[in-house]
Amino acid sequence: xxxLKESGxxxxxxxxxxxxxxxxxxxxxxxxxxxxxxxxxxxxxALQWLTxxxxxxxxxxxxxxxxxxxxxxxxxxxxxxxxxxxMDPVDTGTYFCVRRLPPINGFDSWGQGTLVAVSx
Amino acid sequence: xxxxTQSPGTLSLxxxxxxxxxxxxxxxxxxxxxxxYQQRHGQAPRLLIYGSSNRAAGVPDRFSGSGSGSNYxxxxxxxxxxxxxxxxxxxxGTSIIxxxxxRLEIK
Numbered sequence: 001x002x003x004l005k006e007s008g009x010x011x012x013x014x015x016x017x018x019x020x021x022x023x024x025x026x027x028x029x030x031x032x033x034x035x036x037x038x039x040x041x042x043x044x045x046a047l048q049w050l051t052x053x054x055x056x057x058x059x060x061x062x063x064x065x066x067x068x069x070x071x072x073x074x075x076x077x078x079x080x081x082x083x084x085x086x087m088d089p090v091d092t093g094t095y096f097c098v099r100r101l102p103p104i105n106g107f108d109s110w111g112q113g114t115l116v117a118v119s120x
Numbered sequence: 121x122x123x124x125t126q127s128p129g130t131l132s133l134x135x136x137x138x139x140x141x142x143x144x145x146x147x148x149x150x151x152x153x154x155x156x157y158q159q160r161h162g163q164a165p166r167l168l169i170y171g172s173s174n175r176a177a178g179v180p181d182r183f184s185g186s187g188s189g190s191n192y193x194x195x196x197x198x199x200x201x202x203x204x205x206x207x208x209x210x211x212x213g214t215s216i217i218x219x220x221x222x223r224l225e226i227k
Contacts, residue, residue: 039165039218047157047165047208049216063121063215096164105212106155108176110164 002026004097004111011117012087022080022097029075033102036080042093087118124219132225137199141222143209145190155210156194201226
């Protein structure tokens with residue numbers, strides 16, 4: 001069974017750095033082609049892809065946010081960590097951890113999401 | 121960067137009807153990079169269709185996808201109450217883009 005679970009703070013202050021951890025099970029990030037990433041969703045709004053890291057440590061970032069994002073992996077612990085700097089109230093939303101399993105061009109598994117509020 | 125537009129914004133249909141949801145891109149791309157997701161209220165999204173027309177595991181055959189170039193369609197036949205949800209298209213290339221979504225209401 002594939003599971004992904006997000007963890008991290010529910011509230012951060014403006015200008016702070018957000019750190020979220022995705023802990024997954026049922027697959028390995030050492031498997032050729034596999035990727036794990038992050039998608040967010042402001043309340044009542046559409047999905048927005050943030051970043052992805054692949055089995056070979058290839059990293060992709062949303063062009064509009066790449067200067068604020070860092071993604072890393074610890075394959076031995078089945079974890080992927082997202083950091084987002086200089087948080088702003090517009091960054092409030094639910095952050096989902098997702099998996100990509102080739103040859104599917106899409107996210108076939110999602111975490112339940114974690115709601116992060118940015119407020120002073 | 122590709123921009124995806126979905127129409128209609130909201131679709132209100134009755135059980136048993138057929139729903140046709142459109143996704144148009146600002147430029148053409150390979151159909152293998154087009155996916156559709158369903159998001160019920162309060163839940164995480166669920167992959168429905170990948171590669172424009174391939175159903176994901178466990179997705180009923182009432183859901184079908186088609187299209188190429190810059191025009192893609194998700195069709196849901198024989199609507200059921202549980203199909204009430206937001207539907208998003210996604211271009212899954214080097215950069216990954218989601219459309220704004222279509223809200224499907226079941227009367």
